[in-house]
Amino acid sequence: METRRDRQRAATVAEIKAAARKLLVAGGVSAVGLRAVARELGLSAPALYRYFASHEDLISAVVADLYDELTAYLVAERDTSGDLGEQLFLVAGGLRTWALEHPAEFGLLFGAPVPNPNADDHELTPGHQAAMRFGAVFKDLVAKVYRQQPFPSPPEELLGAELVAQLTQKSEFFDGMPPGAVYLSLTYWTRLYGLICMEVFGQLHWALDDAGAYFDAQLREIGEALGLDCPPAE
Amino acid sequence: METRRDRQRAATVAEIKAAARKLLVAGGVSAVGLRAVARELGLSAPALYRYFASHEDLISAVVADLYDELTAYLVAERDTSGDLGEQLFLVAGGLRTWALEHPAEFGLLFGAPVPNPNADDHELTPGHQAAMRFGAVFKDLVAKVYRQQPFPSPPEELLGAELVAQLTQKSEFFDGMPPGAVYLSLTYWTRLYGLICMEVFGQLHWALDDAGAYFDAQLREIGEALGLDCPPAE
DNA sequence: CGCGATGGTGAACACCGTTAACTGTTAACG
DNA sequence: CGTTAACAGTTAACGGTGTTCACCATCGCG
Numbered sequence: 142m143e144t145r146r147d148r149q150r151a152a153t154v155a156e157i158k159a160a161a162r163k164l165l166v167a168g169g170v171s172a173v174g175l176r177a178v179a180r181e182l183g184l185s186a187p188a189l190y191r192y193f194a195s196h197e198d199l200i201s202a203v204v205a206d207l208y209d210e211l212t213a214y215l216v217a218e219r220d221t222s223g224d225l226g227e228q229l230f231l232v233a234g235g236l237r238t239w240a241l242e243h244p245a246e247f248g249l250l251f252g253a254p255v256p257n258p259n260a261d262d263h264e265l266t267p268g269h270q271a272a273m274r275f276g277a278v279f280k281d282l283v284a285k286v287y288r289q290q291p292f293p294s295p296p297e298e299l300l301g302a303e304l305v306a307q308l309t310q311k312s313e314f315f316d317g318m319p320p321g322a323v324y325l326s327l328t329y330w331t332r333l334y335g336l337i338c339m340e341v342f343g344q345l346h347w348a349l350d351d352a353g354a355y356f357d358a359q360l361r362e363i364g365e366a367l368g369l370d371c372p373p374a375e
Numbered sequence: 376m377e378t379r380r381d382r383q384r385a386a387t388v389a390e391i392k393a394a395a396r397k398l399l400v401a402g403g404v405s406a407v408g409l410r411a412v413a414r415e416l417g418l419s420a421p422a423l424y425r426y427f428a429s430h431e432d433l434i435s436a437v438v439a440d441l442y443d444e445l446t447a448y449l450v451a452e453r454d455t456s457g458d459l460g461e462q463l464f465l466v467a468g469g470l471r472t473w474a475l476e477h478p479a480e481f482g483l484l485f486g487a488p489v490p491n492p493n494a495d496d497h498e499l500t501p502g503h504q505a506a507m508r509f510g511a512v513f514k515d516l517v518a519k520v521y522r523q524q525p526f527p528s529p530p531e532e533l534l535g536a537e538l539v540a541q542l543t544q545k546s547e548f549f550d551g552m553p554p555g556a557v558y559l560s561l562t563y564w565t566r567l568y569g570l571i572c573m574e575v576f577g578q579l580h581w582a583l584d585d586a587g588a589y590f591d592a593q594l595r596e597i598g599e600a601l602g603l604d605c606p607p608a609e
Numbered sequence: 610c611g612c613g614a615t616g617g618t619g620a621a622c623a624c625c626g627t628t629a630a631c632t633g634t635t636a637a638c639g
Numbered sequence: 640c641g642t643t644a645a646c647a648g649t650t651a652a653c654g655g656t657g658t659t660c661a662c663c664a665t666c667g668c669g
Binding site: 248251252253254273276295299300301303304307311314324327328331332334335336338339342343344345347348349350351354355357358359361362365 | 404482485486487488507510529533534535537538541545548558561562565566568569570572573576577578579581582583584585588589591592593595596599
């Protein structure tokens with residue numbers, strides 16, 4: 142049952158995360174300190190330990206929240222259109238827009254993660270779960286687009302036997318897509334990620350003043366590879 | 376002239392940077408603390424201020440060193456072959472190899488850089504200069520490949536008028552390449568960056584166990600877009 | 610009513626980057 | 640050769656961090 146204290150507690154947790162996010166957008170990741178958050182809502186630093194086990198847990202919680210918020214934004218953006226092909230472009234553009242409007246948050250979500258090479262440490266933190274829900278938006282959409290109109294299979298000699306083996310192994314995870322389609326789906330996500338990271342992390346300023354047009358061209362290229370007929374520029 | 380003190384000083388600087396890097400590979404970026412570095416070579420923390428103006432300056436110095444080391448490695452790898460097309464693959468594969476062998480260093484160089492939107496703040500820190508020298512390896516090689524055998528121009532309607540305008544503006548910076556070729560050069564670099572970042576930052580583990588085959592396939596695809604005849608897989 | 614869980618506090622620990630004042634050593638110059 | 644100033648290093652200290660501990664108030668339930 143939900144006692145009154147539970148509601149009060151949930152409200153305080155929300156306040157804490159809101160303050161943390163405010164500090165995040167104001168001064169970047171390094172500005173989200175335990176004491177700073179506590180100061181923001183007139184509390185002492187140790188008080189926060191009643192709500193979060195550690196500083197890392199707090200950040201992990203806001204990471205999860207950010208993933209969910211981003212996911213909701215992308216879903217809303219996607220449902221702007223009913224055409225699945227257009228939805229693929231809407232989601233991609235939506236991710237870029239969100240990243241550019243929230244660079245600090247994007248850096249927190251997709252920047253260099255902890256240098257811990259604990260590969261076998263399958264941390265099921267709320268952040269990871271939220272990241273999975275986020276990724277599912279792309280995966281499901283790509284799968285639906287494929288079902289409606291299968292992608293043109295890339296030539297067999299491009300992928301190679303080993304890659305095909307790996308892709309077929311992951312086939313069931315991708316709604317039973319054939320390896321070529323899985324490859325194209327991965328290409329879509331990889332190129333999208335690289336483009337947005339480069340732009341929001343400022344590693345493209347030396348080459349382009351406004352990466353928007355470049356982004357659109359790349360997106361058209363990717364859509365073409367997926368067999369979508371995308372409208373020409375302008 | 377080079378006095379004895381200058382040599383001693385240079386040696387100490389090298390020791391400091393070596394210790395910093397040791398800590399970097401051992402415990403990631405956050406482990407490179409001023410006090411930790413000092414402790415590593417039996418010094419007091421304030422002593423380091425005789426050699427570096429601040430903690431940030433120290434890190435910037437090792438960043439510059441890392442860029443130069445990476446550049447030297449790539450140049451050596453590139454000169455393995457005399458064929459320019461092969462060199463493009465060698466440099467790409469070399470960057471991936473270096474990133475996988477030195478993930479902490481790679482994260483320091485290419486992880487989320489400062490969220491400072493100071494576009495007009497052309498900081499000419501040693502790190503930026505070294506980054507330019509690094510980028511020049513790719514730029515020069517791509518330009519040489521283009522001179523030997525021009526890239527197949529992408530269709531005009533793919534790029535769009537605005538992007539073409541932007542690319543022609545940056546044409547002289549790219550050895551006078553036409554906008555289509557500049558676009559393909561950027562595509563080469565963007566996709567390469569995205570691929571390596573995703574793999575080394577562990578954002579590809581959910582989809583692929585060993586991203587090597589996928590990387591090779593992507594590289595062949597890029598090379599094909601550049602008009603190179605690349606050998607099929609296996 | 611009473612009692613225990615809950616939420617909050619201040620003090621303290623160990624670490625961090627940085628500065629200031631101080632002390633030897635060492636090179637350069639009259 | 641002796642003086643002097645720059646250099647390299649120290650300790651002490653300031654403000655900052657995440658975290659733990661002992662303690663206290665308050666609120667809700669049996």
